[in-house]
Amino acid sequence: MKTPIIQARGLSRDYTVGAQTVNALIDFSIDIRHGEFVAIMGPSGSGKSTCMHLLGCLDTPTAGKYQLDGEDVSTLDADALAGLRQRRIGFVFQSFNLLAGASAIANVELPLVYGGVPRVGRLAQAAAALDSVGLTDRAHYLPTQLSGGQMQRVAIARAIVNRPALVLADEPTGALDTQTGQEIMALLAELNRSGITIVLITHEAEIATYAQRVLFFRDGRLIEDRNASGDLLVRPPSGEDKL
Amino acid sequence: MKLSDSLLSAAASLRANKLRTALTTLGIIIGVAAVIAMVGVGKGAQLRIEEAIQGLGENVLFVRNGTNVAGGVRGGANTKISLTEADAAAIVTGAPSIRIAAPTLRATGQIISGNTNWFTTIYGVGDAYLQAREWQIGTGRTFNPNEERASTKVAIVGQTIIEQLFSGQDPVGETIRVERIPFRIIGTTRAKGESSWGRDHDDVVFVPLSAARSRLDVGKRYRGSLVRDITLKAHSADLLETAEQEVTDLLRQRHRIRPGAPDDFYVRNIAQYLEARAKSERTMAYLLAAVAGISLLVGGIGIMNIMLVSVTERTREVGLRMAVGARRIDILVQFVTEALAVSLIGGVIGVALGLGGLAATAHWGDWPLVISPLSAVIAMGFSALVGIFFGYYPAHKASRLDPIVALRRE
Ligand SMILES: Nc1ncnc2c1ncn2[C@@H]1O[C@H](COP(=O)(O)OP(=O)(O)O)[C@@H](O)[C@H]1O
Numbered sequence: 302m303k304t305p306i307i308q309a310r311g312l313s314r315d316y317t318v319g320a321q322t323v324n325a326l327i328d329f330s331i332d333i334r335h336g337e338f339v340a341i342m343g344p345s346g347s348g349k350s351t352c353m354h355l356l357g358c359l360d361t362p363t364a365g366k367y368q369l370d371g372e373d374v375s376t377l378d379a380d381a382l383a384g385l386r387q388r389r390i391g392f393v394f395q396s397f398n399l400l401a402g403a404s405a406i407a408n409v410e411l412p413l414v415y416g417g418v419p420r421v422g423r424l425a426q427a428a429a430a431l432d433s434v435g436l437t438d439r440a441h442y443l444p445t446q447l448s449g450g451q452m453q454r455v456a457i458a459r460a461i462v463n464r465p466a467l468v469l470a471d472e473p474t475g476a477l478d479t480q481t482g483q484e485i486m487a488l489l490a491e492l493n494r495s496g497i498t499i500v501l502i503t504h505e506a507e508i509a510t511y512a513q514r515v516l517f518f519r520d521g522r523l524i525e526d527r528n529a530s531g532d533l534l535v536r537p538p539s540g541e542d543k544l
Numbered sequence: 545m546k547l548s549d550s551l552l553s554a555a556a557s558l559r560a561n562k563l564r565t566a567l568t569t570l571g572i573i574i575g576v577a578a579v580i581a582m583v584g585v586g587k588g589a590q591l592r593i594e595e596a597i598q599g600l601g602e603n604v605l606f607v608r609n610g611t612n613v614a615g616g617v618r619g620g621a622n623t624k625i626s627l628t629e630a631d632a633a634a635i636v637t638g639a640p641s642i643r644i645a646a647p648t649l650r651a652t653g654q655i656i657s658g659n660t661n662w663f664t665t666i667y668g669v670g671d672a673y674l675q676a677r678e679w680q681i682g683t684g685r686t687f688n689p690n691e692e693r694a695s696t697k698v699a700i701v702g703q704t705i706i707e708q709l710f711s712g713q714d715p716v717g718e719t720i721r722v723e724r725i726p727f728r729i730i731g732t733t734r735a736k737g738e739s740s741w742g743r744d745h746d747d748v749v750f751v752p753l754s755a756a757r758s759r760l761d762v763g764k765r766y767r768g769s770l771v772r773d774i775t776l777k778a779h780s781a782d783l784l785e786t787a788e789q790e791v792t793d794l795l796r797q798r799h800r801i802r803p804g805a806p807d808d809f810y811v812r813n814i815a816q817y818l819e820a821r822a823k824s825e826r827t828m829a830y831l832l833a834a835v836a837g838i839s840l841l842v843g844g845i846g847i848m849n850i851m852l853v854s855v856t857e858r859t860r861e862v863g864l865r866m867a868v869g870a871r872r873i874d875i876l877v878q879f880v881t882e883a884l885a886v887s888l889i890g891g892v893i894g895v896a897l898g899l900g901g902l903a904a905t906a907h908w909g910d911w912p913l914v915i916s917p918l919s920a921v922i923a924m925g926f927s928a929l930v931g932i933f934f935g936y937y938p939a940h941k942a943s944r945l946d947p948i949v950a951l952r953r954e
C-alpha cells in the first residue's frame with residue numbers, strides 16, 4: 302500500500318498568551334490516505350483550524366511528529382515550509398483571501414509567481430485552472446466585481462493551480478448561501494474525484510456528507526473518526542508508536 | 545520570485561493607494577530638490593567669488609590716497625594725495641611679502657578712432673601693473689622700459705575697445721586719440737569678461753604712466769611723482785595680511801606720520817575680503833544643503849511610517865502570500881521594492897525640480913547657473929539609500945510575520 306499522504310503522531314499545539322497556556326490541539330494522531338475526502342467538525346474553538354494549519358505546514362507543532370507524503374516536516378524551517386506549501390498544498394479559506402487589487406487570473410497565478418514559473422507558462426496554467434472552475438469569462442474581473450461564489454471559485458482555482466496533492470479548506474462555504482455552498486462542495490467533490498486529497502472544516506452536517514470520513518473535535522482533542530456510513534473507524538495508533 | 549514580478553507587484557500596490565503614495569513621495573521630492581538647489585546655489589556663490597578674484601588678479605592689494613581733513617570736514621578717499629612713485633619703489637624693496645608694486649594714474653574720457661568714439665577708462669601704468677592684475681597680452685606686445693620712461697604715446701587696448709572702435713579687427717598699429725592726443729596701439733589684452741556684477745573688465749585703455757602724467761589732464765592733478773593708487777601683488781594668499789601690515793608700517797614711516805595719528809592712505813585687502821566671503825558663502829550653502837539633507841531624512845522617516853502602516857493593513861495579504869508559498873525573502877524584497885520605488889520616483893522628480901529651481905534662479909535672480917551632475921547622482925543615490933534604509937525595517941517586520949497569525953487577522 303502507498304504511504305498515507307498525512308501521518309500525524311501525537312501532534313500538540315500550545316499557545317502561550319501572557320501567563321496562560323492554551324492547549325489548542327492535544328495529542329492528535331491520524332493517517333489520511335491519498336485521494337481521501339475528510340471533513341473536520343466540532344464546536345468553535347475546538348482546535349479544527351489549529352489542526353488544519355499544522356497539516357498545511359503553516360505552523361509547527363509544539364510536540365509530536367508529522368509526515369507529509371512520507372517526509373518528516375516537523376523540523377523544517379519557515380522557508381522550507383513555504384516551498385512545501387507552494388508545491389504540495391492548496392488552501393481555501395472562509396473569507397476567500399483574494400488580493401483586492403489583482404484580477405481573478407492574477408490571483409490564481411500567485412502561487413506560480415512564488416514557484417518561479419515564467420510569465421507565459423504561468424498565465425496558461427492560471428487560465429486552465431480558472432477554466433476548470435468555470436470562470437474563464439471572468440479572468441480579468443477584480444474580486445469586488447465578483448459574487449461570493451465566484452470569489453470562492455477563484456480561490457479554489459488558486460489552490461489547485463500548482464497541481465497540489467492536498468487541498469485544505471477552512472469552512473469554505475461559511476460565507477456563502479446554501480445554494481452557492483452546494484455548488485462549491487460539488488466542485489470540491491469533483492476535484493477529489495480527480496485524485497486530490499481534500500481536508501475540509503465545516504460545522505454544517507449537510508456539508509460533511511460530501512466527505513467519506515468525518516473527524517470530530519472537542520476541546521482540542523479528536524474524539525470521533527467515522528466513515529460516511531457512520532461506522533467508527535479503528536483509532537489510529539497513539540503518540541508513542543514509532544513512525 | 546523574480547525581480548520583474550517584485551516590480552510589478554510594487555507598482556500595483558503603489559497604484560492602489562495613489563494619494564498616499566503621492567504624499568509619501570512628496571517628502572522625498574522636497575528633500576532632494578532642496579539638496580540640489582542648495583548645492584547649486586553654493587556652487588554659484590563660489591563661482592561668483594572666483595570670478596571676482598580672477599578679475600582682480602590673485603593676491604592683489606591696493607594702496608589708495610587718504611582723506612583730507614580741513615577744519616573738521618573730512619573729504620573722503622583720495623582727497624589728500626600723498627602716494628608717490630617712490631613709495632611704490634620703496635614697497636618693493638622694503639616689504640618682503642610684496643612681489644609687485646605698480647603705481648597707477650586713472651582717467652576717464654572720450655577716445656576717438658577715425659569717425660567713431662567711445663567713453664572709457666584710461667590707465668597710466670607700467671607692465672608691472674598688467675602682471676599684477678594678470679592681464680594677458682593678446683595680439684601685439686606690452687610696454688618696453690623705454691616707452692615707460694620716455695612718455696611714449698603708445699597704448700594697449702582691451703577687447704571692448706576693439707569691438708567698439710575697430711569692429712573686432714586687430715587694431716595693432718592703428719592710432720587712437722585720447723584727449724585729442726594720438727596714441728599708437730602696440731598691443732591688446734585678452735578678454736577677462738564681464739564680472740557677475742555686470743562690470744566690463746575689458747572696457748579699458750592702458751598707456752604708460754609717464755605718458756599719462758605728461759600728456760593727459762590727469763597729470764595736472766597728480767603733480768611731481770604723485771599717483772592715484774598703487775597696486776600690490778603679494779607672494780601668496782597667506783601673506784596678504786602680513787603684506788598689509790608691512791606696507792602700512794613702511795608708508796607711515798615714509799610719510800612721517802606720528803604714532804597715534806591716522807594714516808594718510810588706505811590699504812585695501814580686497815582679495816582677503818573676497819576669500820573670506822567665499823568661505824562664508826560656501827559654509828552657508830553647505831549648511832543649507834545639510835539642512836536640506838535632514839529634510840530628505842525626514843522624508844525617509846515618512847516612508848518608514850507609511851510602510852509600517854501598510855504592513856499592518858496588509859497583514860492578511862502577507863499571510864495569504866506566505867500560505868501560497870512566499871518565502872521570507874520574497875516578502876522582504878516586495879516591501880523594500882515598494883519603499884525604494886517611492887524614494888527613487890521622489891528622487892527623479894526632486895532632481896528635476898531642484899534643477900528647474902536653479903535654472904529659474906539663474907534666469908530671474910542674476911545668479912550663475914551651476915549644474916553639478918555629481919550632486920544629482922549623489923542626491924539620487926542618497927534617496928535610494930533612504931528608501932532601502934527606512935523601508936527595510938517595515939519590510940523585515942512583514943517578512944517575520946507568522947502566517948497563521950497573519951491569516952487570522954481580521
Ligand atoms: N494565535 C493564537 N494565540 C492564542 N490562542 C490561539 C491562537 N490561535 C488559536 N488559539 C486558541 O486555540 C483554540 C483553538 O482555536 P481554533 O483552532 O481556531 O478553533 P476552531 O477552528 O475549531 O474554531 C481556541 O481556544 C483559540 O482561542
Ligand SMILES: [Mg+2]
Binds near residue numbers: 350
Ligand atoms: Mg476555525
